[in-house]
Amino acid sequence: MTQQEALQEYLLRMADSGMILAQRLSELVGKAPALEEELASSNVALDLIGQARNWYEYAAELIDDGRDADKLVFLRDAHDYRNLLMVEQPNDDYAVTMARQFFFDVWHYFTLKALVNAKDERIANIAAKAVKEATYHLRRSSEWVKRMGDGTEESHRRIQDAFNLLWRFTGELITPDDIDHAMFEAGIGPDPQQLKQDWFGMVREVAAQATLAVGEEDAWMYMGGKTGEHTEHLGHILAVMQFLPRAYPDATTW
Amino acid sequence: MNEHEPSSVDVLIASDRVPANARPELLTEDAIWALLDNVLDPEVPAVSVVELGIVRDLSWDGTHLTVDVTPTYSGCPATELIEELIAEAMRAAGIRDPQINRVLTPAWTTDWITEEGREKLRAFGIAPPQGSASKMSLLGADDVIACPLCGSEHTERLSEFGSTACKALYRCLDCREPFDYFKCI
Numbered sequence: 001m002t003q004q005e006a007l008q009e010y011l012l013r014m015a016d017s018g019m020i021l022a023q024r025l026s027e028l029v030g031k032a033p034a035l036e037e038e039l040a041s042s043n044v045a046l047d048l049i050g051q052a053r054n055w056y057e058y059a060a061e062l063i064d065d066g067r068d069a070d071k072l073v074f075l076r077d078a079h080d081y082r083n084l085l086m087v088e089q090p091n092d093d094y095a096v097t098m099a100r101q102f103f104f105d106v107w108h109y110f111t112l113k114a115l116v117n118a119k120d121e122r123i124a125n126i127a128a129k130a131v132k133e134a135t136y137h138l139r140r141s142s143e144w145v146k147r148m149g150d151g152t153e154e155s156h157r158r159i160q161d162a163f164n165l166l167w168r169f170t171g172e173l174i175t176p177d178d179i180d181h182a183m184f185e186a187g188i189g190p191d192p193q194q195l196k197q198d199w200f201g202m203v204r205e206v207a208a209q210a211t212l213a214v215g216e217e218d219a220w221m222y223m224g225g226k227t228g229e230h231t232e233h234l235g236h237i238l239a240v241m242q243f244l245p246r247a248y249p250d251a252t253t254w
Numbered sequence: 255m256n257e258h259e260p261s262s263v264d265v266l267i268a269s270d271r272v273p274a275n276a277r278p279e280l281l282t283e284d285a286i287w288a289l290l291d292n293v294l295d296p297e298v299p300a301v302s303v304v305e306l307g308i309v310r311d312l313s314w315d316g317t318h319l320t321v322d323v324t325p326t327y328s329g330c331p332a333t334e335l336i337e338e339l340i341a342e343a344m345r346a347a348g349i350r351d352p353q354i355n356r357v358l359t360p361a362w363t364t365d366w367i368t369e370e371g372r373e374k375l376r377a378f379g380i381a382p383p384q385g386s387a388s389k390m391s392l393l394g395a396d397d398v399i400a401c402p403l404c405g406s407e408h409t410e411r412l413s414e415f416g417s418t419a420c421k422a423l424y425r426c427l428d429c430r431e432p433f434d435y436f437k438c439i
Contacts, residue, residue, distance in 0.1 A: 036413035036423060043415040050329025054358070125359040129328050132361060132387075132439045140414040 006182040007120075008062050009082060010189065012072075013179075013226055014111075015055035016083035019073060020234070021104060022048040023241050024091060033094050040140060044101070047133040054126040074245035078234045085225035086169040088234045092162075095155070098144045099162035103203070105138040107173040110198040114190030123188060142206045149210025160212055167214070171221025174199050179226070276348020279316045286314055286344075290321070293343050297332050297418050298436075300378030303340065307366025310357055319344060320353040324362045327419040363387045364438050375436055376402045381424065383438040399435050401426035411435075 001009075025045035032038035056069035067075070086104055091097045112134050115127035148159040176184075176192035183189030200217070207214045224230065245251070281289075290312075291304040303309050303323070311322040321340060325333045337354045344352035364383035367375075372382035384397040398407045406428035416423040421434040 036415075039417070039423070040413055040415040043419050046329035046331065046419055047327055048329070050325075050327060054328060125361075126328075129325075129358050129361040132363075133327060136414065136437070136439065 001178070001182075003182065003186060004062060006179050007186075007188070008059055009179050010183050011055050011059035011062070011123075012082040013084075015052045015059060015072070016081050017087050017104075017108075018048040018052035018055070020081070020083040020237060021087035021101075022046075022052065023237055024087065024089075024100075027091060028097070037094075041097075044137050044140075047130075047137070051126065051130045051133070054129075058122055058126070070245070074242050075249075078230050078238055079228045081225075081230065081234060081238070082228065083225055083230075083234075084169070084172055085222055085231055086166065086173065088225070088231060088237060089166065089169065090233060092165075093158060095148055095158035095162040096165060098141055098148065099159060099166050101137070102141040102145045102206070103166060103170050103173065105134060105141045106199050106202045107195075108134045109138045110195055110202075111190055114195070115188070118189075119187035142202075145206055145212070146210040149207070149212040156211065159210070163207070163212055163214065167219060168222050170203075170215070171219070172223050172225055175221070175223065177226060278348035278350075281314070281316075281347065281349070283312065283314050286312060286319065286347075286349075289343055289347055290340065293336075293339050295332070296335050296339065298375070298378070298380065298420075300374045300380070301367075301371045303336060305368045305371030305374065307368065307371070308336070308362060309340075318351075318353070319349050320355060322355045322357045324357050326362050330419055332418075362439075364436060367436075379403060379433060380421065381433060381435040383436045385438060387438050397438075399424055401429060401431070402433055403431050404429040 022045040025041045025048070028038060028041045030038070032041055052073075053069050056072050060068050060072060063072075084104070084107075086100060089096070089100055109131070112127045112131040115123055116131055118124045118127065145159060148155040150156070174192075174196040180189055180192055184191055203214060222231070287304065290309055291302045293303045295301055295303060295306055298306075306326070308324050308326060309321060310324050313320045321344070323337055323340065333356070337356070341352050341354055365387050367383065375382045379402050381399050381402045384399055399409050399411075400407050401409050401424075404426060406426055408427045409424050410427060411422060412425050412432065413423040415421075416434045420437055420439075422437050423432065424435045425432045
């Protein structure tokens with residue numbers, strides 16, 4: 001794999017992870033548990049879609065086969081998607097929605113903080129913008145984790161169940177593969193060791209304040225999203241997200 | 255060119271036409287900044303795009319105009335509309351084919367909102383951003399946000415996010431009115 005192919009893959013991972021999580025969050029519009037949370041979820045989704053567009057546009061320029069950001073989003077199938085398995089997991093109850101957001105936000109925040117210093121200027125610029133938004137997302141999700149964990153008996157039970165349910169998808173966030181290593185060596189991506197340390201540091205700190213137990217570091221983990229091996233949920237997400245553009249492929253006005 | 259009666263199509267595309275009596279070559283850069291200061295943010299129509307700090311630069315040689323604009327948030331849905339409103343205002347002043355560049359760096363910060371802009375936000379009922387974005391801590395305590403309606407500092411946050419990506423939702427515990435707060439980023 002050439003350096004440019006590795007970069008394309010890496011950009012698609014960033015783009016797809018933001019896009020799929022945004023699609024999940026958009027499902028809450030009209031049925032979030034409170035109006036304020038509906039506003040928050042859709043605003044987070046909006047930030048993620050905007051960031052994803054920036055990543056897709058750069059990826060499309062490098063891929064250079066005539067596809068633009070829209071085509072990459074609407075006309076690729078599940079096996080071509082490179083998002084983390086975590087973000088395609090269903091919303092379930094609000095504790096699961098928020099635990100998923102928190103695990104993702106911690107990963108996103110530290111990844112973007114490193115990308116701000118990428119030797120690739122385009123990536124550094126996109127990250128500089130995105131990290132401000134991700135900081136805000138992490139503030140919110142960590143506060144919710146603390147509130148639920150250190151809240152009532154019922155909220156504690158639910159967020160602890162959510163941590164237990166989603167723990168098996170956390171390994172993929174912080175386990176580097178060849179592309180992650182190549183990006184680090186190229187002076188673009190985060191130092192995998194540092195990312196892992198930072199991720200655990202913040203997750204453990206917030207979990208302690210929330211009186212929650214976190215799983216084992218060496219627990220068995222689901223992997224594969226970054227290379228196109230997804231859980232069954234992704235196909236259903238794409239079916240909803242892609243139906244209209246696939247049904248009317250050349251529409252210029254919706 | 256204009257010999258026929260104006261049809262509805264002409265009216266529709268009229269905004270794309272350079273006015274016949276326009277003399278854009280006489281415009282100074284300052285005059286163009288003044289024109290931009292009349293373009294309001296469509297989502298917060300109390301402040302102009304200049305007061306909001308999203309117009310970063312312009313270059314003008316009497317014929318060609320380039321305006322650098324930065325989005326407030328990556329996903330701000332008003333980005334395209336704002337760029338179009340700016341282009342339209344420039345065309346209305348007689349400038350042909352104004353180029354609007356979207357720049358991401360340096361990333362927009364609320365520190366760039368002008369003093370005048372902050373006052374206008376407050377008068378519009380939106381609490382302006384408090385303090386400096388560079389000093390904000392990740393998980394630190396919140397600043398005290400004064401109610402833009404009665405001035406009380408006895409307020410509480412209802413949601414980190416409000417009606418648009420750039421705002422949060424607060425409530426005044428004295429006058430009891432809910433209000434938007436322009437988030438500090």
